[in-house]
Amino acid sequence: MTALALRSLRKRTGAFTASFLALFLGATILMAFASMLDTASGTSGAAHETLVTMASVVGGWGLLLVVFAVTSTLTLSVRQRSAEMALLKSVGATPAQLTRMITGEAAVLAVVASLLAVGPAVLAGRALLGLLHDTGQVPGSVPHAFGPVAVSMGVGITFVSAVGAALLTARRLARGRIADTLAETDSGRLTRKRAAFAWFFFAVALGEAVVTVTVMRDEGSNAMATSGQADIFAALGLALLAPAIVRRAASVLAGPLRRFGGVAGDLAVTGMLRRTGATAAAVTPVILFTGIAVGTLYMQSTENSAAAAAGIVKTSEDRNIETLNFVVIGMVVLFTAIMLVNTLVAATAHRRREFGQTRLAGATPRQVMGTVAVESALLTVIGVVCGSAASLFTIVPFSLVRVDSPVPEGGVWTYVGVVALAAVLTGATAALSTRRVLRAPAIEAVSA
Template identity: 65%
Template structure:
């Protein structure tokens, strides 16, 4: 199966691109922040505390998002290969052999991605330290170090998380029978597994618990309230992302009528695709929820804190400057990572539909109608993701506003939400339509033969 894994990697470079990029970016983030621990060696006092806090807090959340993103992209990749896996089963491949093939492919990708990420992590780590130098939080005489901690965490965690995600994905893909695999390849099941439901409930419960603690026990605690409220939106976004297949089915049921009336043939095709390709659409919805939820929540968190400081007529202390820097680093990391993953997932998912687009055109749909279908699907996904992300952000915004200002509604207005939502919509629409436009340039007959 090792030989088959290597052959599959060579022949299906495009299919593995999404997983490879997730691992590469994840390894870069992990090593960049872990290098701050190497840099902190030999230092003391405030500088060591700042470097260690940023490495552990931001790097820790980076790890959570990386594992989630790798699992999501691997699931999409394996789902797209449903027919191939079914054929391998039909010629005698056992579930254990298929599992070793998937894990072997993923392990090889993880090693290559982590090694290639080292130069990027070096540059990113130097940039982080330079930012801390410029803000005065770390003395200029402290030099940058990239050592064993960064390499061990980057290579080890990337490989462990990728192969762990592969084991979960492989177990799910290889347990079903051949006939079920072929049916799933044609029409994706939209149900939620018990583990997915349990995970969603757990993450949402954690987010709710943190929100309640912030609104009740952290009143008057100042910036300490960020320690509990700042995590709530990430937990809530992950919880809602786990429910993405169910959310898509509900959104499609609500919007099916308007889509058919306003979109005509394109609207009918969009409704059909959203219902038939629930799993694939859920993979696209996930980064939109994470992007919107964490971006909106963290930006409002800092905005509320700044407004509270201004209202009290207080100047920011060194600790508060550290926290503000940490928040903006979190925002930057999450926004960049989830934005790239959103674009990456959309390109992979849309390119894979070349055969589907060809079949629709052979059945009488025009290229314009195919593009209209993709536009409507993207609109539904973007709107649904923004709404879910906004809900996730409330787990942070409302409790923290109560803790700092005594009111649940912050004074900042809807500007932050509108800006983040607009960026999510633009990224989703431009990427999906741009990829679909290139895809439909392939003649229909040639596309069906792919």
């Protein structure tokens, strides 16, 4: 099975592109922030504290996002190979052999992606340290160091995340019945473990919110330390529940869409109900992007308004916190945007056969494009609604503490901008990748 895994990687490089990109970007982010710990080893005082804070706080948030993204992408990749798994089982492959093959593929991808990410991670770490130099938080004489801490954390976490995600998904597919696997249906059924983790994240988010409005009420901007993490945990919890949310939303909207949406609406609802797991994977980055971006931006604008109202001049610590927040936003925007594009491209490419069958059954390319447009709109709405709900775990408690109101400071255009960016990324990526798939004749797509 090890040899089969290596041959599969060589012959099907395109199918592994999405997983490889997620692992590569994840390793880059992890090593870039971990290099701040290597850099901090030669410093002391305020500079040392700033570097450690940057690595532990922002890097910790990045760790959660990276592990979640890698797991989500690899899970989608393995699920898309259900027919291949069924054929291997039909010729005598055992569940243990299939599991070893898939985990072997993930292990090779993780190692290669981590090693290739070293160069970009060094550049990203230098850019991060340069940001701290420019804001005066770390002396310009402090050089960037990229050493064993960065490499070990990047390679180790990426490897464990990849192998763990592949192992869990492979075992589920390998133990399924051949007939069910060949059907290629993806109900996205919510397992007990997934639900348990989701409620755990919700409990942590709620705990952070409660601590903010009680323990941190008189701590000023220090309340960011607890409230700033709440939206991340809430977004992760909602992302874990995405299969159930998507299935419920599709069921509720099925009637109106089939009645007023024509062929495109009917195909969109049918596809979402049949491929709930893949649809939920596409919703996940929208939830994370919206929840964290909206929560952090409004938290920072509320803090700025509270400080201005009190006549407080920003100290170096205040600038440090603000820099951390904007680094988080930049990291979230970049990583989740790439994750969103990556997931949608992979999911759409896998539907080449489905689109071909739909066209052979009488649907026109324009109707297929309309179907994808309806699906994209639904993905955006579901993701934005869930992400907005997650952001409230940060916005409401922090606003209560800083401005004595559950309503945050800041204009509505901040929210509109985040939503618009999410919609543009989702719609444009889905449209472009679908148009590319439709270039092939329907009969070729079906026989591929």
